[in-house]
Amino acid sequence: MSQQRYRYCPQCAHALEDRPVEGKLRRVCPACNFIYFPDPKVAVVALIEQAERVLLIRRAVDPARGLWALPGGYMDAGEMPKDALQREVQEEVGILIDVGELLDIFPMVNSGGVSLGIVLAYHARPHADAGEPIACDDVDQARWFSVDELPAALAFDSTKTLLARWRRQFDSGIGGSQ
Numbered sequence: 001m002s003q004q005r006y007r008y009c010p011q012c013a014h015a016l017e018d019r020p021v022e023g024k025l026r027r028v029c030p031a032c033n034f035i036y037f038p039d040p041k042v043a044v045v046a047l048i049e050q051a052e053r054v055l056l057i058r059r060a061v062d063p064a065r066g067l068w069a070l071p072g073g074y075m076d077a078g079e080m081p082k083d084a085l086q087r088e089v090q091e092e093v094g095i096l097i098d099v100g101e102l103l104d105i106f107p108m109v110n111s112g113g114v115s116l117g118i119v120l121a122y123h124a125r126p127h128a129d130a131g132e133p134i135a136c137d138d139v140d141q142a143r144w145f146s147v148d149e150l151p152a153a154l155a156f157d158s159t160k161t162l163l164a165r166w167r168r169q170f171d172s173g174i175g176g177s178q
Helices: 081-093 157-171
Strands: 017-021 024-028 041-050 053-059 072-074 097-109 115-126 139-146
Touching (some): 072 081, 081 139, 115 157
16 A cells, blocks of 8 residues: 555645655645645454454455455544444454454554554454354455464464464463453
8 A cells, every 4th residue: 555645736736845844744735835644544453252263364455465364454534443343344254243442553564664554453252143254355265263273374463463462361371261
């Protein structure tokens, strides 16, 4: 994903210029003084647990096509994080979830190390009548994994970190929550 580079002012249509503003190079309109401030992206992911297993999806699209990840995706403008997470999980695996506590906030960086935004990671459980997950949308597989079955081919630092924490619960004898 790349930051869109605007060429013309959205207020007066004059060509934008790069100028230093508040210590950063920003797109500025010399005619009306409009300053373009790029908004960061916000994504949400869920560590969905059930019976000492975690739900993972295999990505069918780039970035990280073919790798396993926690279900989730981008928030839409005007959407609250938990609502976005329920929508994304429904779109990707076709199940309803009950969203729990916020587990962590991760930086979202591209392959060049440029920060694009943040990832909000939540704990979740399948809703009582959720049914079985199925691959939908940009997913080609959805599957429950026990701690001993976790795949090696994982996408994204947030997925790797959260699954490592989840695994440590079992290694320390605490076990997953029911």
